[in-house]
Each structure stands twice: as C-alpha cells, then as structure tokens.
Amino acid sequence: MPEKNIRMLDNALIQLQNVAEVLELDQWIHEMLKKPERVLIVSIPTHMDNGTTKVFTGYRCQYSTARGPAKGGIRYHPDVTLDEVIALSMLMTWKCALVGLPFGGGKGGVACNPKEMSENELRRMTRRFTAMILPLIGPDKDIPAPDVYTGPREMAWIMDTYSMLKGYSVPGVVTGKPLNIGGSLGRNIATGRGAAFVLFESLKHFGMSPSNVTCAIQGFGNAGSVAAKFLYKVGTKIIAVSDSKGAVYNKEGLNPKKLLEYKEKTGTVVGCEGCETISNAELLELECDVLIPAALENVITEENAANINAKIVLEVANGPTTVEADKIIYERGIFLVPDILANAGGVTVSYFEWVQSLTTWLWTKDEIITRLEKIMQRGFRDALTVAKEKELDMRTATQVLAVERVSDAIKTRGLFP
Ligand code: GLU
Numbered sequence: 001m002p003e004k005n006i007r008m009l010d011n012a013l014i015q016l017q018n019v020a021e022v023l024e025l026d027q028w029i030h031e032m033l034k035k036p037e038r039v040l041i042v043s044i045p046t047h048m049d050n051g052t053t054k055v056f057t058g059y060r061c062q063y064s065t066a067r068g069p070a071k072g073g074i075r076y077h078p079d080v081t082l083d084e085v086i087a088l089s090m091l092m093t094w095k096c097a098l099v100g101l102p103f104g105g106g107k108g109g110v111a112c113n114p115k116e117m118s119e120n121e122l123r124r125m126t127r128r129f130t131a132m133i134l135p136l137i138g139p140d141k142d143i144p145a146p147d148v149y150t151g152p153r154e155m156a157w158i159m160d161t162y163s164m165l166k167g168y169s170v171p172g173v174v175t176g177k178p179l180n181i182g183g184s185l186g187r188n189i190a191t192g193r194g195a196a197f198v199l200f201e202s203l204k205h206f207g208m209s210p211s212n213v214t215c216a217i218q219g220f221g222n223a224g225s226v227a228a229k230f231l232y233k234v235g236t237k238i239i240a241v242s243d244s245k246g247a248v249y250n251k252e253g254l255n256p257k258k259l260l261e262y263k264e265k266t267g268t269v270v271g272c273e274g275c276e277t278i279s280n281a282e283l284l285e286l287e288c289d290v291l292i293p294a295a296l297e298n299v300i301t302e303e304n305a306a307n308i309n310a311k312i313v314l315e316v317a318n319g320p321t322t323v324e325a326d327k328i329i330y331e332r333g334i335f336l337v338p339d340i341l342a343n344a345g346g347v348t349v350s351y352f353e354w355v356q357s358l359t360t361w362l363w364t365k366d367e368i369i370t371r372l373e374k375i376m377q378r379g380f381r382d383a384l385t386v387a388k389e390k391e392l393d394m395r396t397a398t399q400v401l402a403v404e405r406v407s408d409a410i411k412t413r414g415l416f417p
Helices: 005-023 028-033 082-098 121-132 154-167 190-205 223-234 256-266 280-284 323-331 342-357 364-389 396-415
Strands: 040-045 053-064 072-079 105-112 142-146 214-218 237-243 246-247 276-280 290-293 313-314 335-337
Touching: 005 028, 005 082, 005 223, 005 323, 005 396, 028 396, 040 082, 040 121, 053 072, 053 121, 053 142, 053 190, 072 154, 072 342, 082 142, 082 342, 082 364, 105 121, 105 342, 121 154, 142 154, 142 342, 190 223, 190 313, 190 335, 190 342, 190 364, 214 223, 214 280, 214 364, 223 256, 237 256, 246 280, 276 313, 276 396, 280 364, 335 396, 342 364, 364 396
Parallel strands: 072 105, 072 142, 214 237, 214 290, 290 313, 313 335
Antiparallel strands: 040 053, 053 105, 237 246, 246 276
16 A cells, blocks of 8 residues: 555544644544544456456545535545545545535545546446445435546546436536536636635735745646636746646746646646756745645655745645644744645535536526635635634644534534434
8 A cells, every 4th residue: 555645544633633632522523533434445347448357446435424415526546545535535524614515525536547548448447436336426425526637527427327327317416527417617627716716815814915926836737727827817926837747947937828738739847948847846845935736645744844945835735745744834934725725616616516416507607706716715714713713723723623513513413323
C-alpha cells in the first residue's frame, strides 16, 4: 500500500483528535466519527482490448450519513487504496457540513491507471464498477461525482448503467454529468471558481487586492487551470504552474489560456514558449503571495514546509499538507486556507445539480455563480469567526465547525434502536 495513503488516514484521524479535544466531544461520538459507517470493496473483472481480462479493485465508502445522503467523488488512480478512500470520505463529511450542504460524506475509487487504458476499457470498467456498487448508491442514499481522473464522461456511464438496471432514467444518482443529460451549468468550473471566491475573501482579510498579488499553482487539471484563468482575468500575476511532467515559471507572469492551448497539443505545460522549466518541488518553494497546491495529497511536508515562501496557501487539492507541515506553516505565520473550504465549490455546485435533477427545474448560470459565491463567502466568514474566537488555525477552525455540526446531527437524530 502506498505509504502516503496510510499517512493520509493517520493525518485525518490526528486532526479529528485535535478537534475532539477543542470541542470536548462526547467519547462515543468521537469513537463513531473515527470510523466510516459503511465500506464496500468490489472486484471489477474487465475485458481489455487485447483479449485478456483484468480484475481491478474498487471501493465505495459512506463515512457519515448523519446530515443527509453520502456525497463524494470517484477517483481513478493507480495509488487508490481503501485507506485513502476512507480518509477522503471523512474529509467530504467535514466539507459538506462546513458549507452547510444537507449531505453526509462519501468517496469511491478504483485502483487503475486511466492514462494507460482505452476509452472502451474505461467504459467497461466503469459500468461493471457501477453494477457492483449498485446496492449502495442512489439519489437518496449516496451520490457519486467526478474526482481525480474522472469527469462528465464517466458520470454519464454511471448514470446510464444505474438507469438501465432500474429500468428508468435516474439523473439524480450522480452529479458532474454532461449538460445534455441533466448536468448543471457551471459544474465543470465550480471547484476553481469557488477557490477563487475564497481567495478573494482571504485577500480582503489581509487588505490585499487580487490584482496586486503573485501566485504559483501546482497542478493544471480541472481545478488548477480554472482557478488560474479566473485569477488571471482579475489581474493576478500567475508566475508558475505545473502538471505531473514538471513546472513552468516566468516571474513576469504566464497566460493560462496559452498554457492550456499548449497543454492540449502536447499533453503538458512543460516546454511552453517564454517559460523557464523548473521542478514541481521548486514551484512549491517559489517566493509568491499565494501558493495553490491543486494536484495530489501530501506535497507540503515536514521536509519542505520551512521553505514555503508564500503568504497564503490555498489548498485546492484534497489533503496536500501533512499534519507536521501544518504546524510549521502555522508557526511561520502563513495563512493556510484548508481543502475542505478552498475546494468546496465543486460539491456545492454538485448540490445545485442534484437539486435540479430531483426537481427537474433548471437554474441559470448566473443563479448558480451568485449562490456559489454566497456559500463560499459564508464558509470563509464562519471559519474565520471560529478561528478568531477560539484562537485556532484555519484547518482546526473549519473542522471544529464541521465536526460540531455532524455531532449535533447525530444527537438530534438519536440512536437507533
Ligand atoms: N470530488 C470533489 C470533491 O472532492 C467533488 C465531490 C462532489 O461533487 O460530490 O469535493
């Protein structure tokens, strides 16, 4: 099992322990919240194009349904493990509670390398995976969505498989669907856009203006590139971006639109004209106002936290900072906006999509962006208030707020039987 995944679950449990102490959480609620409600491990035999049959392993975890149906993405990545899925589903529980969505938290994943699979192989694997997790998912039970290396295409396959097996169309079973089968306007840009809204609030808090700051972004996928485009539009100087192949840097600023065009042609941002090539590790240590880790987890660690040279760290990826690094960052006076707040825009517009699917009533893009902005601003304000009142770092403050809401829901419902 990749070491980082064990660490991720450990990190999440240590954070929960801290929060339990701050909240003086009842012992039995703490015990409950240390474990997921339910997990399913499935085997996914899939016919490959070369005539062989490969058996993949998949997971779906419902961490908590205290506040509503489980909600969270499905990830395709070679490093996916049960521990990682559990840790990510715990984060989803806090994330939904923090921004006040009527959802619990869930997550799923398949250990596979989508970069080495054809579209047909991915389709067959996704359909079989859906059939295997069918007992868990459903619009009132558990609603999957995109995550790392999954998107609207995979959501369409899941929606269709589920619908075929039920015998009628069930668009509310997933979010992040393509627009023509009940997807929502603005869902594809929601994570990046939401992150930008939270960044604006953070900058306002420090009396800084988005048009007067520099920013480095690790990860140029859906979230990172949308945030980059949006920030560029308001005058932020994007000095570096990266993908899995490496990073590009120009202290005078980069144009995300050009980088995207280049990446579309070549598969990477590395080599784009007018930029210096640096490594992903070097990007994290660049001098800038805002550092945005928007790739994978555990990239800011004990080893490099002392060298982070930014005023604000905006965690667009899930779990990019280890517990040890968190402490160093806080002690150094760097303002860290944690993942469950910074990237909550995705699941927020997923909520809007789910509501639209259930009510068969479509919202305009303006309605969606305006509501998203309000929810992100409120999330930031609520967290900052707790941070100030209780003298906590933003990570602990957001989790204190979220865990308290989940704990209250458990108490309000009472225990069955
Ligand atoms: N995978 C995204 C996240 O980690 C979105 C989840 C969703 O929309 O349900 O927040």
